[in-house]
Amino acid sequence: MRLQNKVAVITGGAQGLGRAISLGMGREGAKVVVADLQAEKAKIVAGELEALGADAIGVAVNVANETSVNRLAEQTFSRFGRVDILVNDAGVYLKSPVVSKSEEDWDKTLNVNLGGNFLCARAFVPAMRKQKSGRIISMASSIAHTGAREFADYAASKAGIIGFVKALARELGPDGITVNAICPGSANTSMPRSHRSEEEVMARLRATPLGHVLEPEDIAGPILFLASDAAAYITGQAYNINCGTVMI
Amino acid sequence: MNPVALISGGGNGIGRAVAHRMAAAGMTVVVADYDHAAAKQVRGEVVDAGGKADALSVDVAVAREVKALVADVANRFGRVDVLANIAGGSFYTKRIEDFTWAEWKQVIDTNLKGTFLMCREVAPLMQRQKSGRILNTASNYGITGSALRAPYSAAKAGIIAFTRSLALELAPEGIRVNTVAPGPTDTPRVMEKETPEGRRQRWHSAIPLGRTGKPEDLAELYYFLTTPESAAITGQTFHCNGGLL
Secondary structure, eight states, X not given: OTTTTOEEEXXXXXXXXXXXXXXXXXXXXXXXXXXXXSHHHHHHHHHHHHHTTOOEEEEEOOTTOHHHHHHHHHHHHHHHSOOOEEXXXXXXXXXXXXXXOOHXXXXXXXXXXXXXXXXXXXHHHHHHHHHTOEEEEEEOOTHHHHOOTTOHHHXXXXXXXXXXXXXXXXXXXXGTEEEEEEEEOSOSSHHHHTXXXXXXXXXXXXXXXXXXXXXXXXXXXXXXXXXXXGGTTOOSOEEEESTTSOOO | OOOEEEEETTTSXXXXXXXXXXXXXXXXXXXXXXXXXXXXXHHHHHHHTTOEXXXXXXXXXXXXXXXXXXXXXXXXXXXXXXXXEOOOOOOOOOOGGGOOHHHHHHHHIIIIIHHHHHHHHHHHHHHHHTOEEEEEEOOTHHHHOOTTOHHHHHHHHHHHHHHHHHHHHHGGGTEEEXXXXXXXXXXXXXXXXXXXXXXHHHHTTTSTTSXXXXXXXXXXXXXXXXXXXXXXXXXXXXXXXXXXX
């Protein structure tokens, strides 16, 4: 097990990719804080982790709310005493053309997707600095590179994450903390189903050069690698996982 | 039967560390190097550590040598699961007007043409297997360029684009092709030219993690790209440089 006794916090950890990441961390021996806006679902995933033999708690968090993020950090430290891995996966995905996009939707997307990275990093970095070690892994997206029609706010937030990660990597490198982003292509989760039919979703997921449907586990694997000691010299990167659909 | 990993430039530096990493994971490694004594040395180290290895000579820039190498590997093992193209080097640091045509060709051919030739010979085996992973080696200089290393930078940028094209060509057969881009790495070849102190002064302020890379840092990334955890990754460039770039 590569993450024995490490403490991992996964925001958005109760569903889709986040759930696969939470379970993967637990299988590798980490103690897991499943943090999600949906507290009940977070507790269910924590229960699944305990069934696997991992130590876990489910915690409610709104990553766009300072008080809520600080409470998440307090709960993490009071239960586990430290933090080694922060995975920023909480995000929203709201469809509308720019000309009719509401200010509320814009703010929500930027505050949750990008602002959440800032608030969570700010809450957990001091502890990582003290231990002179830590891993921050943020979920960006292929859409940061390609854009996506009617998801301009989402694209901007994800590209913003890449810039944030690169800057933070420079800031935290001297303290032995690595900061990286992952840019997944469209994956077999509920997210693409929010605005497309089931048939359309599956056809699009299969239409990749590898012909392989991108599953949550395909994204969790590289995140586990980045969280492990094997990736000690990798920082400031945005790694693409997309079955060959985007190469940049 | 163990998976077979063919590693060009496996006799030294990053290639040697990759040979050790793949062997530790249970692969039979074929250490191919221009320097046959170095290849044999690494074979001996791997075998002493309990792994399986073979050592073969090759100049990756010479088509008939590459053809003979791959035919030999196919005869011995019947398959190639992992091809790591690590043979290469910058050879010269000098201004563009001082490069001779022969020197230019040496740098381009060893790095870029060598990668092409190895892929051309190994891909048909992988296509028959309907599986395989190819790992090419670029450099941070392939993205940023480098004063005094124009042909090397051109070759490494070429490898990144070559990799993307080959990834698209081979994806339907389930073969993944990716590039690893090392930053400044403490290999014997580099360390011969620089003192540790000079190296520290040159790099440490530019690298957020505060140190140059070790061959073992890179070897972990090459290995990751051969595992099922990277099943959905092809055509990509993986920098490993402590945050330099």
